[in-house]
Amino acid sequence: MNNHYTVLGLYKKMETTVNATPQIREAFNLKDGEIEVLTSAAYPDEILIEDKTLMYQVNKRQFLFPFLLGIVGLAIGILLAGGTGWIMNLDVGGKPPFALPPTGIITYEFTLLFAVIGSVISLLIYGGLPNWTERAYDPDITDGSLGILIKVNSNEEQNKAADMMANLGAYKVKKGKNDF
Amino acid sequence: MKSFNYKKHNDYKWAMTVDLDRCDGCGACVVACQAENNIPSLGVEQTQEGRNMLWLRIERYIEGSYPDVKVRFLPMMCQHCDTAPCESVCPVYATYQNNEGLNVQVYNRCVGTRFCGNNCPYSVRYFNWYDPDFEGKEKNQLNPDVSLREKGIMEKCTFCMQRIRRGKDNAADEGREVHDGDIKPACVQTCPTGALEFGNINDHHSRVSKLAHSGRAISLFEEKGTHPSVKYLKGGTADVF
Amino acid sequence: MSSNNVKRSSDAVTAGGHGDISLLPELEAFRDPKSKAARASYDDADIYRDEKSFNEHTLAPMFTTSRAYFVFVIALGIVIANGFAWFVAQTFLGMGQTNMHEPLFWGAYIATFVFWVGMSHSGTIVSSILRLSQANWRRPILRAAEAMTAFSLLVAGMFPLVHVGRLWRVYYMFPLPNQRELWPNFKSPLMWDMMAIGIYLTGSMTFLFIGLLPDLAVARDKAIRENNWRRHYLSFLSLGWRGSHREWSVYNKASMFLAVAILCIAPSVHTIVSWDFAMTMTPGWHTTIFGPYFVVGAIYSGIAAVITLMISLRWIFKLDDVIRTLHIDCLAKLLIVIAIIWTYFYFCEFNVVWYSQKPEEWGIWEWQAERFGSFLWIMVGGSVLSIFLMSWRKIRTNMVAMFFITLLVNVGMFIERYLIVVPILSHRDSAYMWTDYVPSVTELSIIVGSFAYFVLLYALFLKLFPIVTMADVKEGVIVSGDVKLGRHAVRMQVKE
Numbered sequence: 001m002n003n004h005y006t007v008l009g010l011y012k013k014m015e016t017t018v019n020a021t022p023q024i025r026e027a028f029n030l031k032d033g034e035i036e037v038l039t040s041a042a043y044p045d046e047i048l049i050e051d052k053t054l055m056y057q058v059n060k061r062q063f064l065f066p067f068l069l070g071i072v073g074l075a076i077g078i079l080l081a082g083g084t085g086w087i088m089n090l091d092v093g094g095k096p097p098f099a100l101p102p103t104g105i106i107t108y109e110f111t112l113l114f115a116v117i118g119s120v121i122s123l124l125i126y127g128g129l130p131n132w133t134e135r136a137y138d139p140d141i142t143d144g145s146l147g148i149l150i151k152v153n154s155n156e157e158q159n160k161a162a163d164m165m166a167n168l169g170a171y172k173v174k175k176g177k178n179d180f
Numbered sequence: 181m182k183s184f185n186y187k188k189h190n191d192y193k194w195a196m197t198v199d200l201d202r203c204d205g206c207g208a209c210v211v212a213c214q215a216e217n218n219i220p221s222l223g224v225e226q227t228q229e230g231r232n233m234l235w236l237r238i239e240r241y242i243e244g245s246y247p248d249v250k251v252r253f254l255p256m257m258c259q260h261c262d263t264a265p266c267e268s269v270c271p272v273y274a275t276y277q278n279n280e281g282l283n284v285q286v287y288n289r290c291v292g293t294r295f296c297g298n299n300c301p302y303s304v305r306y307f308n309w310y311d312p313d314f315e316g317k318e319k320n321q322l323n324p325d326v327s328l329r330e331k332g333i334m335e336k337c338t339f340c341m342q343r344i345r346r347g348k349d350n351a352a353d354e355g356r357e358v359h360d361g362d363i364k365p366a367c368v369q370t371c372p373t374g375a376l377e378f379g380n381i382n383d384h385h386s387r388v389s390k391l392a393h394s395g396r397a398i399s400l401f402e403e404k405g406t407h408p409s410v411k412y413l414k415g416g417t418a419d420v421f
Numbered sequence: 422m423s424s425n426n427v428k429r430s431s432d433a434v435t436a437g438g439h440g441d442i443s444l445l446p447e448l449e450a451f452r453d454p455k456s457k458a459a460r461a462s463y464d465d466a467d468i469y470r471d472e473k474s475f476n477e478h479t480l481a482p483m484f485t486t487s488r489a490y491f492v493f494v495i496a497l498g499i500v501i502a503n504g505f506a507w508f509v510a511q512t513f514l515g516m517g518q519t520n521m522h523e524p525l526f527w528g529a530y531i532a533t534f535v536f537w538v539g540m541s542h543s544g545t546i547v548s549s550i551l552r553l554s555q556a557n558w559r560r561p562i563l564r565a566a567e568a569m570t571a572f573s574l575l576v577a578g579m580f581p582l583v584h585v586g587r588l589w590r591v592y593y594m595f596p597l598p599n600q601r602e603l604w605p606n607f608k609s610p611l612m613w614d615m616m617a618i619g620i621y622l623t624g625s626m627t628f629l630f631i632g633l634l635p636d637l638a639v640a641r642d643k644a645i646r647e648n649n650w651r652r653h654y655l656s657f658l659s660l661g662w663r664g665s666h667r668e669w670s671v672y673n674k675a676s677m678f679l680a681v682a683i684l685c686i687a688p689s690v691h692t693i694v695s696w697d698f699a700m701t702m703t704p705g706w707h708t709t710i711f712g713p714y715f716v717v718g719a720i721y722s723g724i725a726a727v728i729t730l731m732i733s734l735r736w737i738f739k740l741d742d743v744i745r746t747l748h749i750d751c752l753a754k755l756l757i758v759i760a761i762i763w764t765y766f767y768f769c770e771f772n773v774v775w776y777s778q779k780p781e782e783w784g785i786w787e788w789q790a791e792r793f794g795s796f797l798w799i800m801v802g803g804s805v806l807s808i809f810l811m812s813w814r815k816i817r818t819n820m821v822a823m824f825f826i827t828l829l830v831n832v833g834m835f836i837e838r839y840l841i842v843v844p845i846l847s848h849r850d851s852a853y854m855w856t857d858y859v860p861s862v863t864e865l866s867i868i869v870g871s872f873a874y875f876v877l878l879y880a881l882f883l884k885l886f887p888i889v890t891m892a893d894v895k896e897g898v899i900v901s902g903d904v905k906l907g908r909h910a911v912r913m914q915v916k917e
Contacts, residue, residue, distance in 0.1 A: 031564055036627050036665040039666070039669065040639070040892070040895055041669075042673055043669070043896075044899075044900060051670075054667055059671070059674055062671060083609060085606075088606075095608050097513050105613050105693065106612075106616055109617050115682055123672065127667065127671040130661055131660070135663060137663050144471065
C-alpha cells in the first residue's frame with residue numbers, strides 16, 4: 001500500500017457534507033482512517049463522520065502518554081528532591097536528608113510538568129503532527145469550506161470518486177497522489 | 181531538639197559566652213574582628229546607607245530618659261544556631277551545619293539570593309554589595325588565612341574558623357585533644373574585660389561549658405527555637421556609666 | 422471540545438418531554454446569516470456573518486500595521502534599553518547600585534516579581550475555568566488572556582536574575598549533574614519557587630501554543646495567499662495543521678487535559694511564591710494565610726489586568742464586536758467576587774494581629790501605618806471602592822470607568838506586594854537593625870523597563886499571532902442553535 005491516490009472534495013454546506021460522507025464511504029468500502037473530513041472548526045463527534053477507531057481507541061489511548069510520563073515525572077521528582085538530598089546529606093537547619101514536604105512539592109510539580117509534556121506528545125503522535133510535507137489541502141477550508149478527503153488504491157477509483165464527489169455537491173474536487 | 185547531625189557523637193562543639201555585665205562597649209572586639217577577617221571598611225557613604233559590614237557589632241540600647249539613663253551593650257555576632265533558619269532556605273547549600281556545631285558559609289557556592297539574611301532573626305548576615313576595596317597599606321595587612329569575598333555573596337562571623345583549624349592542627353601535631361583556651365577567636369583574644377569566652381561545650385570542664393550551664397546563661401530569641409551556640413550571661417545588676 | 426456526542430444531548434432534551442428534535446438542520450442554520458440564531462445578540466453569532474469575512478476581520482490587527490505602532494514599539498524599546506543599561510551597570514558594579522541594605526535584603530525587585538507572577542495567574546486560570554465550565558462567552562477572549570499569562574511570567578522570571586548577587590553563578594541553582602555531586606537544596610522554598618515558575622511557564626506556553634494551532638493554520642493560509650512574509654514561520658509553527666476530524670478530536674482532548682493540568686499548576690505556583698515569605702520565621706511573613714491570600718490576590722490583580730488589557734485592545738484595534746461589553750461585564754462580575762474574597766483575607770490578616778497585639782507583629786503594622794499610611798489607604802480603599810462601583814451594571818459596561826477601576830486595583834495590588842516585602846524587612850526582630858528603604862534609580866529604571874518589556878512582548882505577539890481565538894468562536898457558532906420547544910424557539914447549545 002505504498003502508492004495511494006487521494007481525492008479532496010470541497011463543500012460549501014455542512015448538510016451536503018453530512019449527506020455525502022456515508023455514501024462515498026460505502027461506495028468505496030473505506031475503512032476508518034481512509035476517509036477524513038477537513039473543517040475549520042471542531043464539530044461535535046460523529047456529526048460529519050463516524051470514526052470508531054478514533055472514538056474508542058485513539059481518544060482513550062491518548063491519555064496513556066500523560067499518564068506514563070506523569071509517573072516518570074513522579075519518579076524524577078522523588079529522586080531529585082529526596083534522592084539528591086540523600087546523596088549530599090548536608091545538615092541544613094536540622095532538616096532530615098529526606099524531608100517529606102519539600103519532596104512532595106517538587107514531586108507534584110514534576111508530575112504535572114511531565115504530564116503536560118506527555119499530552120503534547122500524544123497530541124502530536126495521534127494527531128499525525130507535525131507534518132510539513134505537501135498534503136491534500138485547500139486554503140478554502142480555513143475560510144469555512146468543508147473538505148472530504150479519501151484515500152483509494154487505483155487511478156480508476158480515484159476518477160470515479162472525483163465524479164461521485166462532484167455529483168454529491170462538491171464545488172471543487174482535487175486529485176492527488178500519495179498525499180493523504 | 182538536636183539537629184540531624186547531632187545524632188552522631190562529635191568531639192567538638194564550639195560555643196561562646198558573652199558576659200553582658202562585663203561588656204563595657206569599648207568596641208575592641210569589633211576592630212579585632214575586622215582586622216582578622218579581612219572585612220573592608222566601607223567608608224562614610226556606604227555606612228550611611230546602612231551597609232556597615234560588621235561581623236561582630238555592638239548594639240547599644242538606651243534605657244530611661246535623662247537624667248536617669250542607662251546604656252546597655254549587646255555584642256551581636258552569628259549565633260551559630262543548631263537549627264539555623266538561614267541554612268535550610270539557601271537554594272544552593274552555600275550555608276550548612278558542619279559537625280562541630282558551626283554554621284558554615286561557603287563563599288564560592290553562594291549566588292546571592294540573600295534569602296538566608298531574610299530568615300536570620302539576629303540580622304547578622306552581611307552581603308557584599310560591592311567588591312571589597314582595600315586601598316594602599318590596607319592591602320599589606322590582609323590576613324592570608326582568610327579568603328577575600330567577591331561582590332554578590334553573603335558572609336558572616338565564622339567563629340574565626342581559621343584559628344579553630346590552626347588550634348586543631350597544633351593539637352593533632354602534639355597528639356592530643358584541643359585544650360580549653362587553645363583556640364581564641366580574635367574578639368575573645370582582644371576583649372579587655374574578658375567578657376567573651378570561647379571553647380568546646382562538649383568538654384564539661386571547659387570554662388565556656390561551665391558558664392553556659394550557669395544560671396545566668398540565656399539565648400537570644402530563645403522562643404524562635406534556633407538553639408544558638410552563643411550564650412549571653414545576663415546581667416542587669418551592674419550599671420555601666 | 423466536542424467530546425460528547427450530540428445524540429446524548431438531544432436525548433436529554435427529548436427526555437424533557439418536548440418532542441423529537443433533529444439537530445442537524447438547526448446547526449446548519451448558522452451558515453445562514455439571516456437566521457435568527459445568527460442575529461441573536463448574546464453570543465458570537467453577530468460577528469459571524471460568514472467565515473471568510475470573520476477571518477479577515479479578526480486577523481486584521483495581525484496583518485495591518487500602522488506607523489503609530491512602530492513609533493510605540495521604538496518608544497518601548499528605549500525604555501527597555503534604559504532598564505537594561507542600568508541592569509548591566511548593576512551586574513558589573515555590584516548590587517550596591519540598589520538601595521537595599523542589611524537587613525532589608527529583598528526590596529522592590531522581589532515586590533515586582535511577586536506582582537508579575539500574580540499578573541500571570543488570571544490568564545490561564547480564567548481560561549481553563551471558563552473552558553472546563555463551558556462558559557460560552559469565553560470564546561473570543563481566551564487567547565488575549567493566555568498570552569498575558571505567558572508574557573507576565575517571562576517578565577517575572579527575569580526578576581530573580583536581576584535580583585541575585587552573582588548572576589554569573591546562577592546555574593548553581595539548576596539541578597545539573599556534575600562531577601562534584603553538588604546538587605541544589607530542594608529544601609529551600611526558592612528551589613520550589615524556581616521549579617514551579619519554570620513548570621508554569623512551560624505549561625502556559627504549551628497551553629498557549631496548542632490553543633494557537635488551528636488559528637495559526639488560518640493565518641498561514643491567509644499569509645500564503647497574500648505572499649506575506651509571515652508565511653514562513655506560520656507554516657512551520659502550524660505543524661501542517663489541516664483541520665481533519667482526527668486532528669480536531671485529538672486536539673480537543675489534549676486541550677481539555679491541558680486545561681485541567683494548568684488548573685492544578687497555577688494555584689500551586691503562587692502558593693509556593695507565598696511560601697518564599699511564609700516559610701521564614703520573620704514576623705509578618707510567617708503566617709498560614711499567605712498561601713490562599715496570595716493565590717486570591719494573584720487572581721484578583723490578574724483579572725483586573727485582563728480587563729485593562731481587553732479594553733485597550735478593543736480601543737486600539739477596533740475589536741468592539743469581538744471583545745464586547747458582555748465580556749467586560751462578565752469579567753467584572755468575576756472580579757467582584759474575587760475582590761470580596763481578597764478584602765476578606767486582608768481583613769483576616771489584619772484583625773488577627775490587631776486583636777492579639779503581639780508586639781513583633783503589631784509593631785510592623787504600626788511601623789507600616791506610620792510610613793506607608795497613604796499607600797495602605799489607596800490599597801484597601803481602592804479594593805473596597807472597586808467592589809462598590811462595580812456593583813452597578815452601568816459602571817461595569819462603561820469602558821472608561823472600568824479601565825480606571827481595574828488600573829486602580831492593580832496599583833493597589835502593586836502597593837500590596839511592596840508592603841509585604843519592605844515594611845516587614847525594615848522592622849525585623851532585632852530592633853537595633855530597624856531601617857528605612859526607598860528604591861534607587863537603578864531599581865526604578867529596571868522595574869519601569871519590565872513594564873515596557875511586557876507591553877513590548879504583547880505588542881509583538883499581536884503582530885505575529887492571531888489574537889482572537891477564532892477556532893473557538895467558530896465552534897461556538899456550530900454547536901449552538903435555535904431549537905423549537907413547543908411554540909418557542911430557544912437558544913440551545915450542544916454539550917461539548
